Amino acid sequence: MRWLTAAWLVVCGCQTTEFPAPVPGSAFRIGEDRPAAKAQLRVDVLSNARECAEAAVDDVSACLPRVDRGTGEVHLSFLLRDPVSSTALSRALRDGDVRITMDGAVQEEMQLIPHEPTASGQLFILLIDGSGSMYEDDQARIRKVHSALLKPSVIDGFFPEHNSKTGVALLKFNDKVRGIDGGVPRIVTTREEYIAAVNTHLMRPSGGYTHLYDAVMYSVTELLSVSEIDQFLKVSGAAPTVIVLTDGFNNERGSDLCSDNAPRLQRVLDRLREVRGSHGGHTRPTVYTVGLGLRYRKGDKPTGLNRAVTARDLCGKLADYRIDGGLEDVGIDHVSLKWIAEAGGGATFVRQKPKGLAEVFERAAATRYRWYEVWYRVVDSLYLRRSFEVQVQVLAWERAFTEVTLMPSPWLDGPGGHSVAGSRWHTSTPSRHSLAVLLPALGLLLFLGFLGPAFFNARRAILRRARPRR
Amino acid sequence: MNIYLIPYTHMRHAVMGLVLAAVGLVAWWVALAVILQGGPLLYHTAGLWWSQRVDTTLYLGTLLCAVCSASVFLEGALRRQGMGWRVLWSGLAAAVALLGWWAVIGLFGLVLPLFTGEAFDMLLADAAFVSLRVRIVAWVAAGVFSGLGPFVARRAQARFDPALSPLGWVPWAASLFSHVGGGAVAGALAAAVWHIPGHYGGAFSGDLYLGGAAAAAVFGGVHGLLCWPLPDDLYAGWIRVLSAERFGLRIPVPHADGSAAERFVGHFPRGLDVYLPAERGVAELHASFVVDDSGRYAVRGLSAAPTVVRRLLERIDLRFDPTRPAPLETGLRMEDRVVLGEAGETVVEFLMLPREEQ
Numbered sequence: 067m068r069w070l071t072a073a074w075l076v077v078c079g080c081q082t083t084e085f086p087a088p089v090p091g092s093a094f095r096i097g098e099d100r101p102a103a104k105a106q107l108r109v110d111v112l113s114n115a116r117e118c119a120e121a122a123v124d125d126v127s128a129c130l131p132r133v134d135r136g137t138g139e140v141h142l143s144f145l146l147r148d149p150v151s152s153t154a155l156s157r158a159l160r161d162g163d164v165r166i167t168m169d170g171a172v173q174e175e176m177q178l179i180p181h182e183p184t185a186s187g188q189l190f191i192l193l194i195d196g197s198g199s200m201y202e203d204d205q206a207r208i209r210k211v212h213s214a215l216l217k218p219s220v221i222d223g224f225f226p227e228h229n230s231k232t233g234v235a236l237l238k239f240n241d242k243v244r245g246i247d248g249g250v251p252r253i254v255t256t257r258e259e260y261i262a263a264v265n266t267h268l269m270r271p272s273g274g275y276t277h278l279y280d281a282v283m284y285s286v287t288e289l290l291s292v293s294e295i296d297q298f299l300k301v302s303g304a305a306p307t308v309i310v311l312t313d314g315f316n317n318e319r320g321s322d323l324c325s326d327n328a329p330r331l332q333r334v335l336d337r338l339r340e341v342r343g344s345h346g347g348h349t350r351p352t353v354y355t356v357g358l359g360l361r362y363r364k365g366d367k368p369t370g371l372n373r374a375v376t377a378r379d380l381c382g383k384l385a386d387y388r389i390d391g392g393l394e395d396v397g398i399d400h401v402s403l404k405w406i407a408e409a410g411g412g413a414t415f416v417r418q419k420p421k422g423l424a425e426v427f428e429r430a431a432a433t434r435y436r437w438y439e440v441w442y443r444v445v446d447s448l449y450l451r452r453s454f455e456v457q458v459q460v461l462a463w464e465r466a467f468t469e470v471t472l473m474p475s476p477w478l479d480g481p482g483g484h485s486v487a488g489s490r491w492h493t494s495t496p497s498r499h500s501l502a503v504l505l506p507a508l509g510l511l512l513f514l515g516f517l518g519p520a521f522f523n524a525r526r527a528i529l530r531r532a533r534p535r536r
Numbered sequence: 537m538n539i540y541l542i543p544y545t546h547m548r549h550a551v552m553g554l555v556l557a558a559v560g561l562v563a564w565w566v567a568l569a570v571i572l573q574g575g576p577l578l579y580h581t582a583g584l585w586w587s588q589r590v591d592t593t594l595y596l597g598t599l600l601c602a603v604c605s606a607s608v609f610l611e612g613a614l615r616r617q618g619m620g621w622r623v624l625w626s627g628l629a630a631a632v633a634l635l636g637w638w639a640v641i642g643l644f645g646l647v648l649p650l651f652t653g654e655a656f657d658m659l660l661a662d663a664a665f666v667s668l669r670v671r672i673v674a675w676v677a678a679g680v681f682s683g684l685g686p687f688v689a690r691r692a693q694a695r696f697d698p699a700l701s702p703l704g705w706v707p708w709a710a711s712l713f714s715h716v717g718g719g720a721v722a723g724a725l726a727a728a729v730w731h732i733p734g735h736y737g738g739a740f741s742g743d744l745y746l747g748g749a750a751a752a753a754v755f756g757g758v759h760g761l762l763c764w765p766l767p768d769d770l771y772a773g774w775i776r777v778l779s780a781e782r783f784g785l786r787i788p789v790p791h792a793d794g795s796a797a798e799r800f801v802g803h804f805p806r807g808l809d810v811y812l813p814a815e816r817g818v819a820e821l822h823a824s825f826v827v828d829d830s831g832r833y834a835v836r837g838l839s840a841a842p843t844v845v846r847r848l849l850e851r852i853d854l855r856f857d858p859t860r861p862a863p864l865e866t867g868l869r870m871e872d873r874v875v876l877g878e879a880g881e882t883v884v885e886f887l888m889l890p891r892e893e894q
Contacts, residue, residue, distance in 0.1 A: 080584045088576040088585070093568075093744075095588060095664075115580065136743035447743070448735070451666035452659065473588060473664040476671065477595040478564075479743040480572050497572045503749055504565045511558045511753075518547030531778060531871070531885065 086473060087114035091494045093475030094133045099144075099468045106371075106411055106464035107155065108147040112437070113470065121145055121154065121437060124182055128439050133472060136482030137492045138447035140168075143181075144458055145437035146466065148350065150343070155350075156184035156305075158432035163462030166442045169454050176442035177490060180435035187231030187302030189253065189295065190224055190431055193285050194246070195312035195358075196238035198273040199394065207313050207358055208269060214423035215264050223431030225257050231302035235295060236263050239281035240274030241318075243289065248272075251289060253298050275390075278316035278399075279327070279334040282308070282406055286341045286351045306351040308410065309430050311423075313358040315399040317389045324393055325377035325385040331402055332375040335409045342411060352464075353410025354430045355403035356423065361416055362397030367404040371465065375405065411464040441491045450474055537610045544771050544870050544888035553760035555610060556603050560756025563602035564749050567595045588663040592641070592674060595748065600637055600678045603756045604685040605630040607764055611690070614770055616892060625689045633685025640677040666744070668731040675730070679723020679755070683715035683763050690764075718762025726755035772891040773833040775799060775809075775825050778873065778883040781816050786887070790827045794891070798826040801876075801884065802839070810884070817841065817877015823854070825868070825886070833886065835874055836865040844880070846873045 086095035099111035111131075112118045118129035123143075132141035146155045159178060166173040192215075194200075200208045214220060224234050233253040236246035245251045246267040254260045285308045289295060298304060316327050342350050365382045377385040380401055387393050400416050407414035415426040440458065444450060453473045460466040481499040483492025526532045537555055542548050571594055579585040586594075605626035612622035649657050659665050690711075694700040730751035734744045772794070776786035787809055791797045802821040803814035812818040819839035827833050837843035837854025845852040845866055854864045868886040876882040 080586050082584060084583070086585075086588075088579055090576065091572065093571050093591070134743070136745065453662050453664045474666065475571060475588070475591050475744070476664055476666050477591055477744065478568055478571060478748040479745040480568070481745055482743050497569070500565055500568055500572075500745075500749075503746065504561055507561050507749070507753065508558050511554045511561075515551060515554045516541075518545060518551065519541055519543050521547075522543040522545055533783075 084116075085113070086471075089131045089133050089472070090115075091497060092133050092135075092480045093478050094131075094135075095473040096131050097471035097473070099470040101149075102467040102469075105149060105466045107157075107460060107466035108149045108152070109144050109458050109460060109466045109468035110147050110154075111458060111468055111470045112143045112145065118143070123437055128179075128181065129437070131472075132494055133450065133474070134483040134492055134494065135447050135450045135474060135479050138444040138450060139441060139483065139491055140444070140450075140456065140472070141439060141441050141491070142456065142458065142470070143437060143439040144468070146460070154436065156434035156436050157460075157464075158429070158434045159438060159460065159462060160432075163460060164438070164440060165457075165459040165461055166440060167457040167459065168442075168444060168449065170457075173442040173444065175445075176440060179439045179441070180433075181438065182436040183226075183228055184434040184436055187229070187233070187298075187304030188431075188434070189233050189235065189298060189302075189304040189306045191235045191237065191285055191289065191306055191308045193237050193239055193243070193281055193308055193310045194268070195276055195278070195314070196240045196272040196274070197276040197312075197314065197317075199276075199313055200358075201271045201273070205269060205271070210358065210418075210420045210423055211311060212264060212268050213420035214427060215268070216261060217420075217424040217427075220424050220427040220431065221257055221260065223428045223433075224260065226433060228433075231304060233298055233302070233304065234260055235289075236260075236267075237281075237285070237289075238272060239277060239284075240272060241277050241280075243281050243284045250294075251292055252294055275319070276312060276314050276317045276394075278310070278312055278314075278402070279330050280318075282310055282353065282410075283334050283337055285310070286338055286353065286410070290351070305434075307412075307430060308351055308353045309356060309427065310353065310403075310406070311356045311358060312403070313398060314394040315362075315389045316402060317394060320390045322389045323385065324381035324387050324389060324399075327389075327399070327402065328375045328377040328380045331380060331405060335375065335405060338406065338409045342409075351410065352412045353406055354412035354426070355407045355410075355414045356426050357398035357400050357403050357414070357416040358423065359416070359418060360397040361400040362393050363401075365401070367401045367408070371408060380405075413462060443491075537613050539614045539770055539890040539892065542766065549765045550761065552607070552610070552764060552766060553757045556606055556760030557753045557757035559602050559606040560599055560752035560754075560759075561749060563599045563756075564595070564752035566602075567598045568748070570594055570598075591663075593638075596674055596678045597634055597637070599752050599755055600633050600682045600685075601630040603759050604633045604682040606756075607686045607759065608689045611764065614766070625693055628692060629685035629689035631685075632688045633681040636684060637674075637677050637681040640681070641674050644673050644677070666734070668727060668735075671730075672724070672727050675727035676720055676723040679719040679721065679726070679759070680716055681719070682722065682755075682759055683717070683719025686764065687712055687715035715763050718764075719759060721762055722755050722758035725758050726751040729754045768831055768888075769794070770891055771888040772893070773825070773827055773868065774887045774889050774893075775801070776885050776887050777810070777812065778885050779816065779881065781813055781882070782811075785810065788889075788893070789825050789833060790831075796827055796829050798824050800824045800838075812876070812882050812884075817879060817881035819876075822876055823874060826865070833868040834865045835868055835872075835886070836863045838863050841876070842878055842880075844875045846875055847871075 085098040089096050096113045101108045112121055112129050118126050123129040129143045146157050148155055161178045164178050166176050233255045235251050235253050237243055237251055238246055246263055254263055363382050368379050404414045417423050455469055455471050457469045480497050481495040483494050486493045542551050575585055608629040609622050609626035730747050733747040773789040774786050789799050799809040801810045801823050802808050803818045804820045819841040822839045823843050824836045837856050840856050843854040852866045856863055870888045872886045874884050
């Protein structure tokens with residue numbers, strides 16, 4: 067019997083590899099995901115029950131892939147991993163942060179559903195520009211920061227209800243980085259402490275030049291080694307998120323030209339990439355940059371993640387312009403901020419109003435989730451009539467890309483999904499639904515089969531063939 | 537399937553289609569269950585899974601084997617063959633059909649790329665590609681071999697049972713044509729039904745779930761309708777008394793071996809096949825019912841007393857005419873009534889009943 071089974075398996079060309087794996091409830095198969103090399107993150111598509119179990123997701127049914135050819139809906143789930151250590155990383159992704167393409171076509175009708183808000187800690191390091199310009203015009207700029215930091219939604223983001231392991235380090239920087247009170251950086255872990263610290267110390271004037279790059283470098287290196295912060299990161303398993311807020315340029319001397327910043331920025335970026343590369347998983351810092359004001363020129367950072375910084379790329383035609391009393395008065399160095407954010411795995415924002423600033427803080431402090439499910443609907447289900455590649459691209463925070471192949475059955479499908487009131491997507495129908503098709507159909511055929519004899523006998527009875535005539 | 541439940545009416549032609557449609561549906565359900573449940577179960581328990589190309593055999597192969605073996609098996613049931621023989625012949629039919637079908641689609645898979653371009657070759661290489669253009673050959677081949685398999689099995693049976701032998705080349709060729717042609721039509725129609733709900737809009741559009749089920753039912757149904765309708769040799773003609781005197785008395789017309797015979801009806805007390813009383817208007821030798829070697833039935837009027845065949849909108853007077861050299865006769869159909877006597881006091885009817893009632 068064993069030999070027969072083995073021979074049958076050989077004849078069937080059975081696969082002994084894990085992939086393609088069955089897509090539950092459908093006649094589809096799913097291949098192994100193929101993440102892009104050298105990405106900042108690895109998108110790990112959870113393709114089968116084993117992967118979902120290993121990822122320890124709380125809702126296995128939402129984790130498993132699903133395809134409904136009738137409605138043209140495809141459902142996948144994924145989590146993000148560190149490309150080096152493969153540690154799962156929690157991130158706050160929104161619909162616009164993920165792009166789904168199918169065979170190269172961007173899917174417009176999609177939805178990203180986050181799962182399991184992270185219970186691990188987060189340390190928000192607010193690195194606020196304390197240079198003199200922030201306090202000019204009757205403290206107009208620092209007032210905007212003050213107003214934004216005290217918005218309830220921002221406080222909720224820093225200290226979420228479900229997570230008591232978060233903390234905020236409020237820092238000011240000019241030529242040095244200090245705690246917001248002017249002392250050693252310390253962490254506040256309650257809303258009350260946070261509000262008190264912002265109210266008491268933020269508006270207190272300071273001055274000096276803007277050593278932006280040094281501050282960023284410090285915040286991702288030495289600061290993380292400060293006893294209290296190091297302890298917090300270790301005890302709460304927190305991920306450090308640096309939010310740099312400035313209203314100008316990196317300006318270390320009065321004679322600095324814009325072009326002087328190019329080699330300095332390159333050093334910061336190299337160091338930042340090195341730090342992020344060496345820290346695995348949760349302790350890897352993420353850097354967001356926020357510019358308070360207007361862009362100083364129209365151009366933006368050239369595309370390309372690992373592009374070397376040149377004076378032309380950084381400053382455009384303004385490379386030989388002085389910063390102090392020159393470019394700084396025009397606007398903020400949005401190009402540097404974008405460069406730093408890209409290398410720091412975060413995002414950059416340029417905002418003028420307190421409301422805009424609050425949104426930035428909310429976004430940086432947004433709840434992070436362990437894994438995501440993503441739904442999309444193709445414009446025509448005929449696209450699901452051959453093998454197709456689905457590309458999952460993360461476009462926010464850090465960049466990531468993976469590709470997975472789905473193969474439908476060339477002959478059959480499982481029962482199509484059914485719509486549930488209030489749900490945007492169809493709910494899968496159990497395969498036992500096929501009995502609901504089979505049994506009535508068999509019943510009808512049986513009925514038709516008996517209809518002939520029944521009519522025959524009825525007719526004979528009516529025509530008095532079945533009993534004697536009187 | 538029981539011949540007693542299939543009266544000799546026009547509906548009998550549809551019975552095989554209905555039953556094989558049901559068989560097709562069950563085959564679809566089994567294939568679907570294997571693909572949706574069996575495959576994942578094998579994958580999760582043993583770490584094995586069949587290649588995607590096997591899905592073709594799982595669906596069409598199951599359908600093909602189920603329909604053609606059921607056709608032969610059910611014929612055996614109608615003819616009251618032993619279970620062992622039924623299984624043997626239906627297994628032979630399924631084996632012939634499956635092997636032939638595999639050979640043809642394998643050959644087609646080898647030959648087709650010779651006539652296609654590079655772009656289409658890429659699609660052909662995709663085992664998941666759903667296309668009527670590509671799959672129609674598998675459907676029609678499944679239909680043809682679902683007819684050829686039973687044909688081979690039936691011809692093989694005929695070698696052991698002379699009663700099943702065809703009478704000559706013409707019936708043999710007609711049988712081959714009905715099997716192959718009917719199968720091909722079944723395959724082509726099923727392909728259309730499989731394709732249409734999945735391809736065009738409507739309540740059942742989009743997927744191959746209901747399309748697959750409907751195609752299986754159509755495949756079996758059309759196969760049953762065209763390939764092997766119930767043959768007349770499963771039935772025999774009977775004479776049955778309808779009038780009150782001796783009501784319900786019936787005799788078969790042919791001999792027990794199915795050979796030609798003539799049955800006489802009258803009031804002569806000895807030697808006639810059916811005695812009917814003289815006081816009910818029946819002459820001494822009133823009429824006879826005949827069947828020839830081709831299975832055609834007729835009634836002859838042998839008496840000067842009235843003998844009338846009645847059927848819908850027809851009355852045929854078979855009263856004996858002494859001026860004619862031979863008695864009048866007319867062919868008989870199911871449920872024809874033969875009225876005897878001046879006032880029609882006695883009525884007999886002609887019925888086709890299962891032969892095994894003899």
